[in-house]
Amino acid sequence: MLYLVGLGLSDETDITIKGLDIVKRASRVYLEAYTSILLVDKEILEKYYGREVIIADREMVESASDDILHDAQNIDVAFLVVGDPFGATTHTDLILRARSLSIPTTSIPNASILSAIGATGLQLYNFGQTVSMVFFTETWKPASFYDRVRENRNIGLHTLILLDIKVKEQSLENMSRGRKVYEPPRYMTVGQCCVQMLEVEGMKGEGGEGLGGVYGEESLAVGAARVGGRTEKFVSGTLKQLCESDEVLGGPLHSLVLLGRRTHELEHDYVREFAVDTEVWDRIWKRDYEGQT
Amino acid sequence: MLYLVGLGLSDETDITIKGLDIVKRASRVYLEAYTSILLVDKEILEKYYGREVIIADREMVESASDDILHDAQNIDVAFLVVGDPFGATTHTDLILRARSLSIPTTSIPNASILSAIGATGLQLYNFGQTVSMVFFTETWKPASFYDRVRENRNIGLHTLILLDIKVKEQSLENMSRGRKVYEPPRYMTVGQCCVQMLEVEGMKGEGGEGLGGVYGEESLAVGAARVGGRTEKFVSGTLKQLCESDEVLGGPLHSLVLLGRRTHELEHDYVREFAVDTEVWDRIWKRDYEGQT
Structure with a gap:
Protein backbone atom coordinates (compact mmCIF):
# COMPACT_ATOMS: atom_id res chain seq x y z
CA MET A 1 0.00 0.00 0.00
CA SER A 112 -4.06 22.79 4.00
CA ILE A 113 -3.34 26.49 3.58
CA LEU A 114 -6.44 26.52 1.32
CA SER A 115 -8.70 26.05 4.31
CA ALA A 116 -6.45 27.18 7.17
CA ILE A 117 -6.41 30.65 5.59
CA GLY A 118 -9.88 30.93 7.15
CA ALA A 119 -7.95 31.92 10.29
CA THR A 120 -7.70 35.41 8.76
CA GLY A 121 -11.41 35.69 9.50
CA LEU A 122 -12.25 35.85 5.79
CA GLN A 123 -15.06 33.47 4.91
CA LEU A 124 -13.94 30.51 2.84
CA TYR A 125 -17.17 30.74 0.82
CA ASN A 126 -16.04 34.11 -0.48
CA PHE A 127 -12.83 32.84 -2.06
CA GLY A 128 -12.42 32.29 -5.79
CA GLN A 129 -9.68 30.29 -7.45
CA THR A 130 -6.27 30.13 -5.76
CA VAL A 131 -3.27 31.50 -7.63
CA SER A 132 0.50 31.23 -7.28
CA MET A 133 3.14 33.94 -7.42
CA VAL A 134 6.65 33.03 -8.54
CA PHE A 135 9.87 34.97 -8.03
CA PHE A 136 10.28 37.43 -10.91
CA THR A 137 13.66 37.87 -12.58
CA GLU A 138 14.84 40.73 -14.78
CA THR A 139 13.61 38.93 -17.88
CA TRP A 140 10.91 36.60 -16.60
CA LYS A 141 7.82 38.06 -15.01
CA PRO A 142 5.02 35.57 -15.58
CA ALA A 143 1.70 37.32 -15.11
CA SER A 144 -0.86 34.57 -15.64
CA PHE A 145 -1.97 35.15 -12.05
CA TYR A 146 -3.24 38.57 -13.11
CA ASP A 147 -6.06 37.32 -15.32
CA ARG A 148 -7.20 34.90 -12.66
CA VAL A 149 -7.24 37.59 -10.01
CA ARG A 150 -9.29 39.66 -12.45
CA GLU A 151 -11.79 36.81 -12.83
CA ASN A 152 -12.14 36.55 -9.06
CA ARG A 153 -12.47 40.27 -8.55
CA ASN A 154 -15.01 40.64 -11.35
CA ILE A 155 -17.35 38.48 -9.30
CA GLY A 156 -16.38 40.04 -5.98
CA LEU A 157 -14.33 37.18 -4.55
CA HIS A 158 -11.19 37.03 -2.43
CA THR A 159 -8.02 35.54 -3.92
CA LEU A 160 -5.56 33.42 -1.97
CA ILE A 161 -2.08 33.90 -3.40
CA LEU A 162 0.44 31.17 -2.61
CA LEU A 163 4.02 32.36 -2.61
CA ASP A 164 6.97 30.73 -4.32
CA ILE A 165 9.55 28.69 -2.50
CA LYS A 166 12.89 27.74 -4.01
CA VAL A 167 14.48 24.71 -2.45
CA LYS A 168 17.50 22.95 -3.91
CA GLU A 169 17.70 25.26 -6.93
CA GLN A 170 20.86 25.52 -9.03
CA SER A 171 22.27 28.77 -10.34
CA LEU A 172 22.28 28.99 -14.14
CA GLU A 173 26.06 28.72 -14.09
CA ASN A 174 26.12 25.60 -11.93
CA MET A 175 23.32 24.07 -13.97
CA SER A 176 25.07 24.67 -17.29
CA ARG A 177 28.29 23.19 -15.93
CA GLY A 178 26.41 20.21 -14.52
CA ARG A 179 27.57 20.98 -10.98
CA LYS A 180 25.20 19.68 -8.34
CA VAL A 181 25.68 22.74 -6.16
CA TYR A 182 22.50 24.24 -4.76
CA GLU A 183 21.54 27.75 -3.75
CA PRO A 184 20.28 28.49 -0.24
CA PRO A 185 16.48 28.10 0.03
CA ARG A 186 14.38 31.19 -0.67
CA TYR A 187 10.84 31.90 0.45
CA MET A 188 8.84 34.72 -1.06
CA THR A 189 7.55 37.25 1.43
CA VAL A 190 4.26 39.14 1.45
CA GLY A 191 6.23 42.33 0.78
CA GLN A 192 7.88 40.90 -2.34
CA CYS A 193 4.54 39.59 -3.57
CA CYS A 194 2.86 42.98 -3.19
CA VAL A 195 5.71 44.72 -5.01
CA GLN A 196 5.43 42.24 -7.89
CA MET A 197 1.65 42.58 -8.01
CA LEU A 198 1.88 46.36 -8.27
CA GLU A 199 4.61 46.02 -10.89
CA VAL A 200 2.36 43.85 -13.04
CA GLU A 201 -0.59 46.16 -12.53
CA GLY A 202 1.65 48.99 -13.72
CA MET A 203 2.49 47.07 -16.90
CA LYS A 204 -0.87 45.49 -17.65
CA GLY A 205 -3.46 47.65 -16.03
CA GLU A 206 -4.12 51.28 -16.66
CA GLY A 207 -3.16 52.80 -13.39
CA GLY A 208 -4.99 50.59 -10.97
CA GLU A 209 -8.50 49.87 -9.83
CA GLY A 210 -11.32 51.89 -11.32
CA LEU A 211 -9.19 52.82 -14.30
CA GLY A 212 -9.35 49.52 -16.12
CA GLY A 213 -6.95 47.73 -13.81
CA VAL A 214 -7.61 44.78 -11.56
CA TYR A 215 -6.33 46.20 -8.29
CA GLY A 216 -4.28 49.13 -7.09
CA GLU A 217 -2.11 50.49 -4.31
CA GLU A 218 -5.20 51.05 -2.16
CA SER A 219 -6.70 47.58 -2.60
CA LEU A 220 -7.10 45.85 0.74
CA ALA A 221 -5.30 42.62 1.52
CA VAL A 222 -4.24 40.40 4.40
CA GLY A 223 -0.70 39.11 4.76
CA ALA A 224 -0.34 35.82 6.64
CA ALA A 225 2.75 34.18 8.12
CA ARG A 226 3.20 30.67 9.53
CA VAL A 227 -0.54 29.95 9.39
CA GLY A 228 -1.51 27.24 11.86
CA GLY A 229 1.75 27.57 13.78
CA ARG A 230 2.32 28.81 17.30
CA THR A 231 3.77 32.06 15.92
CA GLU A 232 1.03 32.60 13.31
CA LYS A 233 0.77 36.27 12.37
CA PHE A 234 -1.60 38.35 10.24
CA VAL A 235 -1.27 41.91 8.98
CA SER A 236 -4.01 43.69 7.03
CA GLY A 237 -3.72 46.84 4.99
CA THR A 238 -3.46 48.22 1.49
CA LEU A 239 -1.15 46.56 -1.03
CA LYS A 240 1.07 49.60 -0.73
CA GLN A 241 1.24 49.24 3.06
CA LEU A 242 1.89 45.51 2.85
CA CYS A 243 4.93 46.11 0.64
CA GLU A 244 6.56 47.11 3.92
CA SER A 245 5.12 44.45 6.21
CA ASP A 246 7.84 41.78 6.15
CA GLU A 247 9.44 42.79 9.40
CA VAL A 248 6.17 42.63 11.30
CA LEU A 249 5.22 39.31 9.71
CA GLY A 250 8.55 37.63 10.44
CA GLY A 251 9.91 34.36 8.97
CA PRO A 252 8.44 32.03 6.32
CA LEU A 253 6.04 30.74 5.08
CA HIS A 254 3.98 33.70 3.92
CA SER A 255 0.70 33.88 1.98
CA LEU A 256 -1.46 36.76 0.85
CA VAL A 257 -5.19 37.27 0.42
CA LEU A 258 -6.40 40.04 -1.87
CA LEU A 259 -9.90 40.99 -0.80
CA GLY A 260 -12.90 40.88 -3.09
CA ARG A 261 -15.62 43.47 -2.70
CA ARG A 262 -18.26 40.89 -1.69
CA THR A 263 -17.65 40.93 2.03
CA HIS A 264 -19.51 40.16 5.21
CA GLU A 265 -19.61 42.45 8.23
CA LEU A 266 -18.10 39.70 10.39
CA GLU A 267 -15.10 39.62 8.06
CA HIS A 268 -14.61 43.33 8.57
CA ASP A 269 -14.79 43.08 12.36
CA TYR A 270 -12.33 40.23 12.39
CA VAL A 271 -9.77 41.47 9.89
CA ARG A 272 -9.50 45.07 11.04
CA GLU A 273 -7.90 43.79 14.25
CA PHE A 274 -4.82 43.06 12.13
CA ALA A 275 -4.72 46.45 10.43
CA VAL A 276 -1.40 48.26 10.05
CA ASP A 277 -3.39 51.47 10.35
CA THR A 278 -7.03 51.18 11.45
CA GLU A 279 -7.91 54.67 10.25
CA VAL A 280 -6.76 53.93 6.69
CA TRP A 281 -8.38 50.49 6.78
CA ASP A 282 -11.77 51.87 7.89
CA ARG A 283 -11.74 54.68 5.34
CA ILE A 284 -10.98 52.41 2.38
CA TRP A 285 -13.32 49.70 3.63
CA LYS A 286 -16.18 52.19 3.82
CA ARG A 287 -15.38 53.63 0.41
CA ASP A 288 -14.72 50.48 -1.64
CA TYR A 289 -16.03 47.39 0.17
CA GLU A 290 -18.83 47.99 2.67
CA GLY A 291 -22.24 46.96 1.36
CA GLN A 292 -20.90 45.89 -2.06
CA THR A 293 -22.38 42.74 -3.57
CA MET B 1 -7.63 30.35 26.56
CA SER B 112 -11.53 20.35 5.67
CA ILE B 113 -13.75 19.09 2.89
CA LEU B 114 -12.63 22.21 0.98
CA SER B 115 -9.16 20.76 0.52
CA ALA B 116 -9.81 17.04 1.07
CA ILE B 117 -12.04 17.12 -2.02
CA GLY B 118 -8.73 17.07 -3.90
CA ALA B 119 -8.92 13.30 -3.37
CA THR B 120 -11.29 13.23 -6.34
CA GLY B 121 -8.23 13.98 -8.46
CA LEU B 122 -9.59 17.37 -9.43
CA GLN B 123 -6.99 20.09 -9.00
CA LEU B 124 -7.75 22.47 -6.16
CA TYR B 125 -6.45 25.38 -8.27
CA ASN B 126 -9.34 24.80 -10.67
CA PHE B 127 -12.08 25.33 -8.10
CA GLY B 128 -14.12 28.51 -7.86
CA GLN B 129 -16.26 29.54 -4.92
CA THR B 130 -17.88 26.82 -2.81
CA VAL B 131 -21.68 26.72 -2.61
CA SER B 132 -24.23 25.02 -0.35
CA MET B 133 -27.36 23.11 -1.29
CA VAL B 134 -30.24 23.01 1.20
CA PHE B 135 -33.17 20.60 1.32
CA PHE B 136 -35.97 21.97 -0.88
CA THR B 137 -39.55 21.89 0.33
CA GLU B 138 -42.74 22.24 -1.74
CA THR B 139 -42.72 25.98 -1.20
CA TRP B 140 -39.08 26.84 -0.49
CA LYS B 141 -36.50 26.19 -3.19
CA PRO B 142 -33.71 28.69 -2.60
CA ALA B 143 -31.64 28.97 -5.77
CA SER B 144 -28.91 31.43 -4.85
CA PHE B 145 -26.41 28.63 -5.52
CA TYR B 146 -27.38 28.78 -9.18
CA ASP B 147 -25.92 32.22 -9.87
CA ARG B 148 -22.69 31.30 -8.10
CA VAL B 149 -22.35 28.12 -10.10
CA ARG B 150 -22.89 30.24 -13.20
CA GLU B 151 -20.07 32.58 -12.14
CA ASN B 152 -17.73 29.63 -11.68
CA ARG B 153 -18.70 27.98 -14.94
CA ASN B 154 -18.38 31.21 -16.91
CA ILE B 155 -14.69 31.20 -16.08
CA GLY B 156 -14.30 27.44 -16.51
CA LEU B 157 -13.98 26.47 -12.83
CA HIS B 158 -15.17 23.48 -10.82
CA THR B 159 -17.75 24.02 -8.06
CA LEU B 160 -17.74 22.16 -4.77
CA ILE B 161 -21.30 21.81 -3.52
CA LEU B 162 -21.70 21.14 0.20
CA LEU B 163 -24.88 19.30 1.08
CA ASP B 164 -27.34 20.15 3.79
CA ILE B 165 -27.52 18.31 7.06
CA LYS B 166 -30.47 18.60 9.46
CA VAL B 167 -29.65 17.77 13.02
CA LYS B 168 -31.99 18.42 15.93
CA GLU B 169 -34.64 20.04 13.74
CA GLN B 170 -38.23 20.46 14.93
CA SER B 171 -41.28 19.83 12.79
CA LEU B 172 -43.37 22.94 12.15
CA GLU B 173 -46.07 21.49 14.36
CA ASN B 174 -43.74 20.78 17.27
CA MET B 175 -42.11 24.17 16.88
CA SER B 176 -45.41 26.05 16.91
CA ARG B 177 -46.53 24.18 19.99
CA GLY B 178 -43.19 24.79 21.67
CA ARG B 179 -42.51 21.07 22.03
CA LYS B 180 -38.84 20.24 22.21
CA VAL B 181 -39.27 17.11 20.13
CA TYR B 182 -36.73 16.67 17.36
CA GLU B 183 -36.86 14.94 13.99
CA PRO B 184 -34.36 12.20 13.12
CA PRO B 185 -31.20 13.64 11.48
CA ARG B 186 -31.21 13.95 7.70
CA TYR B 187 -28.23 14.15 5.39
CA MET B 188 -28.63 15.22 1.78
CA THR B 189 -27.36 12.71 -0.75
CA VAL B 190 -25.62 13.31 -4.07
CA GLY B 191 -28.72 11.95 -5.81
CA GLN B 192 -31.03 14.45 -4.09
CA CYS B 193 -28.64 17.29 -4.87
CA CYS B 194 -28.51 16.40 -8.57
CA VAL B 195 -32.31 16.17 -8.75
CA GLN B 196 -32.63 19.62 -7.13
CA MET B 197 -29.97 21.09 -9.42
CA LEU B 198 -31.77 19.86 -12.52
CA GLU B 199 -35.08 21.10 -11.11
CA VAL B 200 -33.64 24.61 -10.69
CA GLU B 201 -32.06 24.50 -14.14
CA GLY B 202 -35.49 23.59 -15.50
CA MET B 203 -37.04 26.63 -13.80
CA LYS B 204 -34.27 29.17 -14.30
CA GLY B 205 -32.33 28.05 -17.33
CA GLU B 206 -33.59 27.52 -20.79
CA GLY B 207 -33.17 23.83 -21.19
CA GLY B 208 -29.65 23.32 -19.99
CA GLU B 209 -26.13 23.98 -21.10
CA GLY B 210 -25.56 25.64 -24.44
CA LEU B 211 -29.11 26.96 -24.48
CA GLY B 212 -28.67 29.78 -22.01
CA GLY B 213 -28.58 27.54 -18.95
CA VAL B 214 -25.72 26.98 -16.54
CA TYR B 215 -25.54 23.18 -16.70
CA GLY B 216 -27.61 20.29 -17.93
CA GLU B 217 -28.33 16.59 -17.64
CA GLU B 218 -25.11 15.80 -19.48
CA SER B 219 -22.84 18.02 -17.40
CA LEU B 220 -20.09 15.98 -15.76
CA ALA B 221 -19.77 15.79 -12.00
CA VAL B 222 -18.17 13.74 -9.24
CA GLY B 223 -20.14 12.49 -6.25
CA ALA B 224 -18.13 11.96 -3.08
CA ALA B 225 -19.03 10.07 0.09
CA ARG B 226 -17.24 9.97 3.45
CA VAL B 227 -14.19 11.85 2.09
CA GLY B 228 -11.09 11.12 4.15
CA GLY B 229 -12.67 8.08 5.81
CA ARG B 230 -11.75 4.44 5.47
CA THR B 231 -14.85 3.85 3.30
CA GLU B 232 -14.38 6.94 1.12
CA LYS B 233 -16.13 6.52 -2.22
CA PHE B 234 -16.28 8.50 -5.46
CA VAL B 235 -18.60 8.15 -8.44
CA SER B 236 -18.27 10.24 -11.59
CA GLY B 237 -20.81 10.70 -14.34
CA THR B 238 -23.38 13.07 -15.76
CA LEU B 239 -25.78 14.88 -13.43
CA LYS B 240 -28.52 12.63 -14.81
CA GLN B 241 -26.51 9.50 -13.98
CA LEU B 242 -25.62 10.78 -10.52
CA CYS B 243 -29.32 11.22 -9.69
CA GLU B 244 -29.22 7.43 -9.30
CA SER B 245 -25.88 7.03 -7.54
CA ASP B 246 -26.92 6.97 -3.87
CA GLU B 247 -26.83 3.22 -3.52
CA VAL B 248 -23.29 2.99 -4.88
CA LEU B 249 -22.10 5.89 -2.75
CA GLY B 250 -23.56 4.56 0.50
CA GLY B 251 -24.06 6.44 3.78
CA PRO B 252 -23.38 10.10 4.69
CA LEU B 253 -21.74 12.57 4.38
CA HIS B 254 -21.96 13.29 0.67
CA SER B 255 -20.58 16.17 -1.44
CA LEU B 256 -20.69 16.94 -5.13
CA VAL B 257 -18.30 18.60 -7.56
CA LEU B 258 -19.69 20.02 -10.79
CA LEU B 259 -16.86 20.15 -13.30
CA GLY B 260 -15.77 23.32 -15.05
CA ARG B 261 -14.54 23.14 -18.62
CA ARG B 262 -10.99 24.27 -17.71
CA THR B 263 -9.51 20.87 -16.99
CA HIS B 264 -6.13 19.20 -16.96
CA GLU B 265 -5.39 15.86 -18.60
CA LEU B 266 -4.30 14.44 -15.24
CA GLU B 267 -7.74 15.23 -13.87
CA HIS B 268 -9.32 13.26 -16.68
CA ASP B 269 -7.11 10.24 -16.12
CA TYR B 270 -7.81 10.26 -12.43
CA VAL B 271 -11.54 10.90 -12.40
CA ARG B 272 -12.58 8.53 -15.19
CA GLU B 273 -11.60 5.64 -12.89
CA PHE B 274 -14.72 6.48 -10.90
CA ALA B 275 -17.05 6.65 -13.91
CA VAL B 276 -20.48 5.00 -13.73
CA ASP B 277 -20.09 4.38 -17.46
CA THR B 278 -16.66 4.99 -18.98
CA GLU B 279 -17.99 5.09 -22.53
CA VAL B 280 -20.43 7.89 -21.72
CA TRP B 281 -17.81 9.72 -19.67
CA ASP B 282 -15.22 9.63 -22.47
CA ARG B 283 -17.70 10.74 -25.12
CA ILE B 284 -18.91 13.77 -23.15
CA TRP B 285 -15.43 14.61 -21.95
CA LYS B 286 -14.16 14.68 -25.54
CA ARG B 287 -17.12 16.72 -26.71
CA ASP B 288 -17.43 19.34 -23.95
CA TYR B 289 -14.28 19.45 -21.81
CA GLU B 290 -11.09 18.25 -23.49
CA GLY B 291 -8.79 21.05 -24.57
CA GLN B 292 -11.17 23.80 -23.36
CA THR B 293 -9.60 26.79 -21.66
Missing part, protein backbone atom coordinates in the same frame (compact mmCIF):
# COMPACT_ATOMS: atom_id res chain seq x y z
CA LEU A 2 1.13 3.53 -0.80
CA TYR A 3 0.00 5.94 1.92
CA LEU A 4 -0.01 9.66 1.21
CA VAL A 5 0.04 11.24 4.65
CA GLY A 6 -0.68 14.92 5.19
CA LEU A 7 1.53 16.53 7.85
CA GLY A 8 -0.40 19.75 8.36
CA LEU A 9 1.21 23.13 8.29
CA SER A 10 3.54 23.78 11.14
CA ASP A 11 5.41 21.26 13.27
CA GLU A 12 5.77 17.57 14.11
CA THR A 13 2.65 17.56 16.31
CA ASP A 14 0.35 18.55 13.44
CA ILE A 15 0.22 15.02 12.08
CA THR A 16 -2.99 13.13 12.87
CA ILE A 17 -3.12 10.10 15.15
CA LYS A 18 -4.05 8.00 12.10
CA GLY A 19 -1.16 9.41 10.10
CA LEU A 20 1.40 8.89 12.86
CA ASP A 21 0.32 5.30 13.25
CA ILE A 22 1.02 4.67 9.56
CA VAL A 23 4.39 6.41 9.69
CA LYS A 24 5.44 4.28 12.63
CA ARG A 25 4.65 0.99 10.92
CA ALA A 26 5.48 1.65 7.23
CA SER A 27 8.50 -0.08 5.72
CA ARG A 28 9.83 3.11 4.14
CA VAL A 29 9.01 6.76 4.85
CA TYR A 30 9.56 9.58 2.34
CA LEU A 31 9.14 13.29 2.95
CA GLU A 32 8.19 15.44 -0.03
CA ALA A 33 10.31 18.53 0.41
CA TYR A 34 9.92 20.88 -2.52
CA THR A 35 6.33 22.09 -2.87
CA SER A 36 6.14 23.21 0.75
CA ILE A 37 8.04 22.94 4.02
CA LEU A 38 7.27 22.40 7.67
CA LEU A 39 8.66 24.87 10.16
CA VAL A 40 10.79 22.14 11.74
CA ASP A 41 13.79 20.18 10.42
CA LYS A 42 13.89 16.61 9.20
CA GLU A 43 15.90 15.61 12.29
CA ILE A 44 13.06 16.68 14.56
CA LEU A 45 10.61 14.61 12.54
CA GLU A 46 12.91 11.58 12.64
CA LYS A 47 13.29 11.84 16.37
CA TYR A 48 9.54 12.26 16.83
CA TYR A 49 8.69 9.32 14.58
CA GLY A 50 11.55 7.23 15.95
CA ARG A 51 12.76 6.31 12.48
CA GLU A 52 14.56 7.35 9.33
CA VAL A 53 12.88 9.71 6.86
CA ILE A 54 14.08 9.84 3.24
CA ILE A 55 13.91 13.29 1.64
CA ALA A 56 12.14 13.12 -1.71
CA ASP A 57 13.15 16.09 -3.83
CA ARG A 58 11.55 17.08 -7.11
CA GLU A 59 14.06 15.03 -9.10
CA MET A 60 13.29 11.85 -7.17
CA VAL A 61 9.50 12.22 -7.30
CA GLU A 62 9.39 13.14 -10.97
CA SER A 63 12.02 10.85 -12.42
CA ALA A 64 12.62 8.10 -9.88
CA SER A 65 9.11 7.47 -8.63
CA ASP A 66 9.53 3.74 -9.23
CA ASP A 67 12.12 3.71 -6.44
CA ILE A 68 9.54 5.22 -4.12
CA LEU A 69 6.93 2.70 -5.22
CA HIS A 70 9.29 -0.28 -5.17
CA ASP A 71 7.58 -3.39 -3.77
CA ALA A 72 4.62 -1.37 -2.47
CA GLN A 73 2.35 -4.15 -3.73
CA ASN A 74 3.65 -6.14 -0.75
CA ILE A 75 4.82 -3.63 1.84
CA ASP A 76 3.60 -0.29 3.19
CA VAL A 77 5.27 2.87 1.93
CA ALA A 78 4.45 6.24 3.50
CA PHE A 79 4.89 9.40 1.45
CA LEU A 80 4.62 12.45 3.70
CA VAL A 81 3.34 15.72 2.31
CA VAL A 82 3.30 19.07 4.09
CA GLY A 83 -0.30 20.29 4.31
CA ASP A 84 -2.83 18.04 2.60
CA PRO A 85 -1.69 15.25 0.24
CA PHE A 86 -3.67 16.71 -2.67
CA GLY A 87 -2.31 20.22 -2.43
CA ALA A 88 0.07 19.70 -5.36
CA THR A 89 -0.40 18.09 -8.78
CA THR A 90 2.70 15.95 -8.35
CA HIS A 91 0.98 13.72 -5.86
CA THR A 92 -1.94 12.97 -8.14
CA ASP A 93 0.69 11.89 -10.63
CA LEU A 94 2.30 9.56 -8.08
CA ILE A 95 -1.04 7.92 -7.35
CA LEU A 96 -1.71 7.42 -11.05
CA ARG A 97 1.65 5.69 -11.38
CA ALA A 98 0.86 3.51 -8.37
CA ARG A 99 -2.48 2.59 -9.94
CA SER A 100 -0.77 1.54 -13.16
CA LEU A 101 1.46 -0.77 -11.10
CA SER A 102 -1.59 -2.20 -9.27
CA ILE A 103 -0.46 -0.70 -5.98
CA PRO A 104 -3.39 0.24 -3.74
CA THR A 105 -3.29 3.77 -2.30
CA THR A 106 -4.79 5.54 0.70
CA SER A 107 -4.52 9.19 1.59
CA ILE A 108 -4.67 10.71 5.06
CA PRO A 109 -5.98 14.28 4.83
CA ASN A 110 -4.70 17.14 6.93
CA ALA A 111 -4.90 20.90 7.16
CA LEU B 2 -10.30 29.29 24.07
CA TYR B 3 -8.99 26.58 21.78
CA LEU B 4 -10.83 25.84 18.54
CA VAL B 5 -9.70 22.36 17.65
CA GLY B 6 -10.34 20.85 14.21
CA LEU B 7 -11.24 17.15 14.32
CA GLY B 8 -10.79 16.33 10.65
CA LEU B 9 -13.39 14.52 8.62
CA SER B 10 -13.90 10.97 9.65
CA ASP B 11 -13.20 9.34 12.99
CA GLU B 12 -11.57 9.81 16.40
CA THR B 13 -8.06 9.20 15.03
CA ASP B 14 -8.23 12.17 12.64
CA ILE B 15 -7.44 14.66 15.39
CA THR B 16 -3.85 15.94 15.40
CA ILE B 17 -1.36 15.17 18.16
CA LYS B 18 -1.42 18.85 19.08
CA GLY B 19 -5.21 18.87 19.18
CA LEU B 20 -5.49 15.73 21.27
CA ASP B 21 -3.04 17.13 23.79
CA ILE B 22 -5.25 20.19 24.25
CA VAL B 23 -8.43 18.11 24.58
CA LYS B 24 -6.82 15.99 27.27
CA ARG B 25 -5.82 18.92 29.45
CA ALA B 26 -8.63 21.46 28.87
CA SER B 27 -11.01 22.17 31.74
CA ARG B 28 -14.12 21.84 29.57
CA VAL B 29 -14.58 20.23 26.15
CA TYR B 30 -17.43 21.13 23.77
CA LEU B 31 -18.27 19.44 20.48
CA GLU B 32 -19.95 21.56 17.83
CA ALA B 33 -22.55 19.24 16.38
CA TYR B 34 -24.74 21.01 13.87
CA THR B 35 -22.69 22.28 10.91
CA SER B 36 -21.10 18.88 10.28
CA ILE B 37 -20.69 15.48 11.89
CA LEU B 38 -17.98 12.92 12.35
CA LEU B 39 -18.71 9.37 11.28
CA VAL B 40 -18.42 8.18 14.88
CA ASP B 41 -20.59 8.81 17.96
CA LYS B 42 -19.88 11.09 20.88
CA GLU B 43 -19.39 8.05 23.14
CA ILE B 44 -16.48 6.86 21.01
CA LEU B 45 -14.87 10.29 21.24
CA GLU B 46 -15.35 10.39 25.01
CA LYS B 47 -13.79 6.98 25.43
CA TYR B 48 -10.88 7.93 23.18
CA TYR B 49 -10.27 11.23 24.94
CA GLY B 50 -10.87 9.71 28.37
CA ARG B 51 -13.23 12.49 29.37
CA GLU B 52 -16.65 14.06 29.08
CA VAL B 53 -17.61 15.94 25.91
CA ILE B 54 -20.45 18.48 26.01
CA ILE B 55 -22.53 18.65 22.83
CA ALA B 56 -22.90 22.25 21.66
CA ASP B 57 -25.95 22.55 19.45
CA ARG B 58 -26.87 25.61 17.40
CA GLU B 59 -28.96 27.03 20.23
CA MET B 60 -26.11 26.84 22.72
CA VAL B 61 -23.48 28.33 20.42
CA GLU B 62 -25.68 31.13 19.15
CA SER B 63 -27.50 32.16 22.30
CA ALA B 64 -25.53 30.75 25.23
CA SER B 65 -21.98 31.31 24.06
CA ASP B 66 -21.14 33.01 27.34
CA ASP B 67 -21.61 29.63 29.05
CA ILE B 68 -19.06 28.15 26.70
CA LEU B 69 -16.66 31.03 27.33
CA HIS B 70 -17.25 31.13 31.08
CA ASP B 71 -13.99 31.76 32.98
CA ALA B 72 -11.87 31.10 29.84
CA GLN B 73 -9.72 34.07 30.88
CA ASN B 74 -8.35 31.76 33.57
CA ILE B 75 -8.88 28.20 32.36
CA ASP B 76 -8.57 26.34 29.06
CA VAL B 77 -11.74 25.59 27.12
CA ALA B 78 -11.64 23.38 24.03
CA PHE B 79 -14.29 23.81 21.35
CA LEU B 80 -14.12 20.90 18.91
CA VAL B 81 -15.19 21.41 15.33
CA VAL B 82 -15.55 18.70 12.68
CA GLY B 83 -13.20 19.49 9.78
CA ASP B 84 -11.30 22.76 10.16
CA PRO B 85 -12.30 25.32 12.84
CA PHE B 86 -12.88 28.02 10.23
CA GLY B 87 -15.20 26.01 8.01
CA ALA B 88 -18.33 27.73 9.36
CA THR B 89 -19.12 31.37 10.08
CA THR B 90 -20.37 30.56 13.55
CA HIS B 91 -16.89 29.95 14.84
CA THR B 92 -15.59 33.30 13.67
CA ASP B 93 -18.42 34.74 15.69
CA LEU B 94 -17.40 32.80 18.79
CA ILE B 95 -13.84 34.10 18.50
CA LEU B 96 -15.09 37.67 18.15
CA ARG B 97 -17.10 37.22 21.33
CA ALA B 98 -14.06 35.79 23.09
CA ARG B 99 -11.99 38.78 21.97
CA SER B 100 -14.56 41.20 23.36
CA LEU B 101 -14.24 39.42 26.71
CA SER B 102 -10.41 39.60 26.52
CA ILE B 103 -10.14 35.82 26.22
CA PRO B 104 -7.12 34.76 24.16
CA THR B 105 -7.85 32.23 21.39
CA THR B 106 -5.86 29.65 19.45
CA SER B 107 -7.04 27.48 16.61
CA ILE B 108 -5.72 24.07 15.66
CA PRO B 109 -6.26 23.49 11.92
CA ASN B 110 -7.26 20.18 10.43
CA ALA B 111 -8.49 18.70 7.18
